[in-house]
Amino acid sequence: MDFRAGDSWGIFAFLCAALCNLPTVPALNGTEELGAGQSIQKTYDLTRYLEHQLRTLAGTYLNYLGPPFNEPDFNPPRLARAERVPSATVDLDLWRGLTDNARLAANYRAYSRLLKYLRGLDGQVGTVELRHRLGHFCSSLQGLVLSIAGVMSSLGYPLPPPDPRPSGTPAAPNDFLKKMDDFWLLKELQTWLWRSAKDFNRLKKKVPPAVVTLRIEARGL
Amino acid sequence: MPAMPALLPLLLLCLRLLRAEPPAYPAVISPQDPTLLIGSSLTATCTVSADLRLRAQDLYWTLNGRRLPAASYTTLGPTTLSVALARLNGSRQQSGDNLVCHSRDGGILAGSCLYVGLPPEKPVNISCWSKNMKDLTCTWAPGTEGETFLHTNYTLKYKLRWYGRDNTCQEYHTAGPYSCHIPKDLALFTPYEIWVEASNRLGVAVSDVVMLDILDVVTTDPPSDVHVSRVGDLEDQLSVRWSSPPALKDFLFQAKYQIQYRVEDSSEWKVVDDVGNQTSCRLAGLRPGTVYFVQVRCNPFGIYGSKKAGIWSDWSNPTAASTPRSERTAGGCDPKGGEQNTTLRRELKQFFGWVKKHSYGCSNLSIKLYDQWRVWLQKSHKTRNQVLPGDKL
Numbered sequence: 001m002d003f004r005a006g007d008s009w010g011i012f013a014f015l016c017a018a019l020c021n022l023p024t025v026p027a028l029n030g031t032e033e034l035g036a037g038q039s040i041q042k043t044y045d046l047t048r049y050l051e052h053q054l055r056t057l058a059g060t061y062l063n064y065l066g067p068p069f070n071e072p073d074f075n076p077p078r079l080a081r082a083e084r085v086p087s088a089t090v091d092l093d094l095w096r097g098l099t100d101n102a103r104l105a106a107n108y109r110a111y112s113r114l115l116k117y118l119r120g121l122d123g124q125v126g127t128v129e130l131r132h133r134l135g136h137f138c139s140s141l142q143g144l145v146l147s148i149a150g151v152m153s154s155l156g157y158p159l160p161p162p163d164p165r166p167s168g169t170p171a172a173p174n175d176f177l178k179k180m181d182d183f184w185l186l187k188e189l190q191t192w193l194w195r196s197a198k199d200f201n202r203l204k205k206k207v208p209p210a211v212v213t214l215r216i217e218a219r220g221l
Numbered sequence: 222m223p224a225m226p227a228l229l230p231l232l233l234l235c236l237r238l239l240r241a242e243p244p245a246y247p248a249v250i251s252p253q254d255p256t257l258l259i260g261s262s263l264t265a266t267c268t269v270s271a272d273l274r275l276r277a278q279d280l281y282w283t284l285n286g287r288r289l290p291a292a293s294y295t296t297l298g299p300t301t302l303s304v305a306l307a308r309l310n311g312s313r314q315q316s317g318d319n320l321v322c323h324s325r326d327g328g329i330l331a332g333s334c335l336y337v338g339l340p341p342e343k344p345v346n347i348s349c350w351s352k353n354m355k356d357l358t359c360t361w362a363p364g365t366e367g368e369t370f371l372h373t374n375y376t377l378k379y380k381l382r383w384y385g386r387d388n389t390c391q392e393y394h395t396a397g398p399y400s401c402h403i404p405k406d407l408a409l410f411t412p413y414e415i416w417v418e419a420s421n422r423l424g425v426a427v428s429d430v431v432m433l434d435i436l437d438v439v440t441t442d443p444p445s446d447v448h449v450s451r452v453g454d455l456e457d458q459l460s461v462r463w464s465s466p467p468a469l470k471d472f473l474f475q476a477k478y479q480i481q482y483r484v485e486d487s488s489e490w491k492v493v494d495d496v497g498n499q500t501s502c503r504l505a506g507l508r509p510g511t512v513y514f515v516q517v518r519c520n521p522f523g524i525y526g527s528k529k530a531g532i533w534s535d536w537s538n539p540t541a542a543s544t545p546r547s548e549r550t551a552g553g554c555d556p557k558g559g560e561q562n563t564t565l566r567r568e569l570k571q572f573f574g575w576v577k578k579h580s581y582g583c584s585n586l587s588i589k590l591y592d593q594w595r596v597w598l599q600k601s602h603k604t605r606n607q608v609l610p611g612d613k614l
Contacts, residue, residue: 066314067286068321076329079246126315128394175254175317176332 036154037207043147044200050140051193057133058186064126065179076180085117085184086110088191100206101157103199108148109160110192115141116163117185151203247273248322248330256336256422259311259370266303267322267331277302279325284335285313309337311370338370340424344399344417347431350438350532353468354524357407357435359390360400361417364426373421377401382412382432409435409525436525440532442466444478444500444517449542456509456545462501463517466534475523480504481536485512510546514539 062070086109098106118138126134149159172178248269257263267282269275277296282289282304295303302322312318317334324330342364349359359377363369377390390401407413413435417428444463452458461480464470480493480502496502507513516536524531 064314065316066319068283068319071286077247128398175334176250176319176321179316179319179332179334 036151037204039147039151039154040200040203040207043144043151044197044204046140046144046147047193047196047200050137050144051190051197053137053140054186054189054193057137058190060130060133061126061182061186064130065182069179069183074183076183078184079177079180085181085188086113086192088188088195090195100155100203101152103203104148104152104155104157105160107192107196107199108145108152109163111141111145111148113163114185114189114192115145118189121182121185246270246331247324250320250322250331250333252333254317254334254336256371257309258423259337259339260308261337262305262307263309263335264303264305265320265333266297266301268298269300269324269330271300273324273330275324275330276300280330281323281325283319283321283323285319309335311339312337315370315372336371336422338421338423339365339368341365341368341373341419341421341426343426344375344419344428347415347417347428349415349431349433350440351407351435352439353441354409354435354439355407356405357403357413357438358396358400359403359415359417360396361428362399363419364428368419368421371421371423373419375399375401376418376420377415378418379403379413379415381408382414384411407435434527436527437529438532439469439521439524439527441469441519441521441534443534443537444519445537447515447517447537447540449513449515449540451542451545452503454545456547457505457507459504459507459513459515459542459544460501461504461515461517463537465500466519469521469524472521472524477520477522477530478502478517479520479533480515480517482513482515484508485514485541507544509544512541512543514541516540 059070068074088110115138118134118141121134152159172181248267251266251268252263255263265282267280269277269280276299280302281291282294282302284306289304289306293305295305297303304320306320312335317336319332320335321332322330344361344364346362347359348361349357351357357379361375361377363373363375375393377393378387379390380387388403390403392402392404394400395402411434412432414430414432416430419426419428444466447461447463449459449461452460463478465476469476476498478496478498478500480496481490482493482504483490493502493504504513504515516539518536519534521531
């Protein structure tokens with residue numbers, strides 16, 4: 001599904017851009033066909049918002065864990081057990097070659113698991129402020145998962161099946177290792193949000209314009 | 222490709238993963254996550270996994286990110302290094318102090334969280350209030366500062382005197398960190414026994430039991446509809462009127478009220494205490510031509526026959542009003558140009574204007590005549606700062 005800039009497509013793209021600036025466009029926005037574009041934009045915006053929220057949450061949480069966790073250059077070893085947190089890191093060519101479906105599915109699976117782990121962060125400890133921020137972030141993250149599901153269904157892709165792994169992940173054997181797990185969880189969240197912005201940016205450019213054609217014809221333009 | 226630079230960090234991260242993975246647990250620290258009293262000492266050991274080819278002399282310790290002096294280390298074996306910590310202070314964070322064993326290049330091999338604090342003491346100063354007899358909020362203070370180094374759990378419990386069941390309060394931190402709110406199912410006329418249990422890693426403590434009747438600790442909203450107005454032309458008085466707080470309106474026959482007022486640019490409040498249970502009051506002895514801020518609050522004293530005073534409500538939002546400016550004092554320096562701002566003069570002016578329009582006699586009746594008369598008045602009172610009215614004679 002490559003979008004090549006050719007003469008006819010180029011002119012068409014220009015028409016689309018011009019249309020978008022017309023005040024009549026709001027009437028088009030309500031349709032299901034253009035829903036995919038809107039959903040992708042919303043999902044993109046949500047990842048940026050979460051990125052911003054995470055900066056404050058991570059700062060507060062790492063201060064709670066105490067030094068060296070809150071030091072800027074802290075880089076602990078990634079122990080084998082930490083691999084249970086899905087990694088955003090991926091080979092560049094692999095990433096560029098992902099189909100839309102695979103791209104979306106990877107995001108959906110990752111955030112579903114990250115949300116589970118975040119919710120499992122010990123709810124009893126920390127200040128009231130920290131628990132409150134964490135709760136708010138989890139709600140926003142839940143919103144992101146639903147938003148991605150919305151994009152997938154509007155593009156006609158099936159949702160990935162639920163994680164076969166048991167939801168009760170093995171607890172860290174000691175408190176220090178748990179702190180390391182928490183650190184890596186926040187780190188991976190950060191990397192994922194940063195990657196997702198690029199994922200959705202890429203998807204934005206690939207929403208099939210053929211969909212827009214249908215709508216314009218129907219309005220006799 | 223234009224996208225390449227932005228994705229370079231991804232590639233680098235990918236390369237890092239391709240290096241050889243370290244063993245799952247490179248080293249073991251003992252004791253792991255101990256709980257200690259403030260002031261105690263601790264000797265911890267770090268034993269490195271054999272397949273790492275590290276020796277005791279390749280290791281060092283840090284506590285909360287700070288390197289510990291080598292003088293406190295002791296080599297106990299080829300792969301075991303110990304550190305001695307004396308007179309520990311309370312934990313820097315409630316998640317535990319981070320004691321970490323490092324390899325020479327700074328890499329983390331293992332860590333242990335130290336929980337240093339004091340066992341809780343009996344929580345004290347339990348104080349409760351009920352808003353409009355509908356709920357109960359209680360606050361307390363921790364028995365000692367030492368228990369704040371550790372995460373200390375507080376549970377507020379209550380039961381009706383002479384009835385068996387203990388209840389546990391569920392909504393915490395509603396009025397500060399040491400508070401709890403009981404929203405419903407409260408009984409009147411029978412006293413409650415209330416106490417707080419504190420527990421942390423080092424122990425448990427239970428406060429003394431406080432006995433109270435909901436009706437003795439009732440507070441309410443501030444009075445509503447506070448209006449402050451002038452008393453005719455009286456320069457030194459203001460009249461304050463309010464309504465009893467709506468929630469307890471039908472029960473406040475014995476309520477007490479208090480008024481406080483201050484001059485606009487002062488921070489000193491004057492309190493009027495003996496207002497009783499009326500809903501109006503006249504403030505006297507005020508300065509003329511001054512803006513005052515007035516607030517009222519209510520105490521639901523004697524509600525349902527309670528013999529005790531209730532708890533004063535918050536003050537109402539300040540209401541402002543000004544006393545009339547004095548005619549006779551020259552302190553009100555009137556500017557020139559006929560701008561004397563007394564209501565009386567204005568009204569007289571309007572009257573004379575009307576008379577001129579509608580009558581054919583008395584044409585020399587004018588505001589000028591009035592001004593002349595006022596000048597004569599001032600002269601005869603021998604006031605010092607004489608200011609002639611702007612109108613020419």
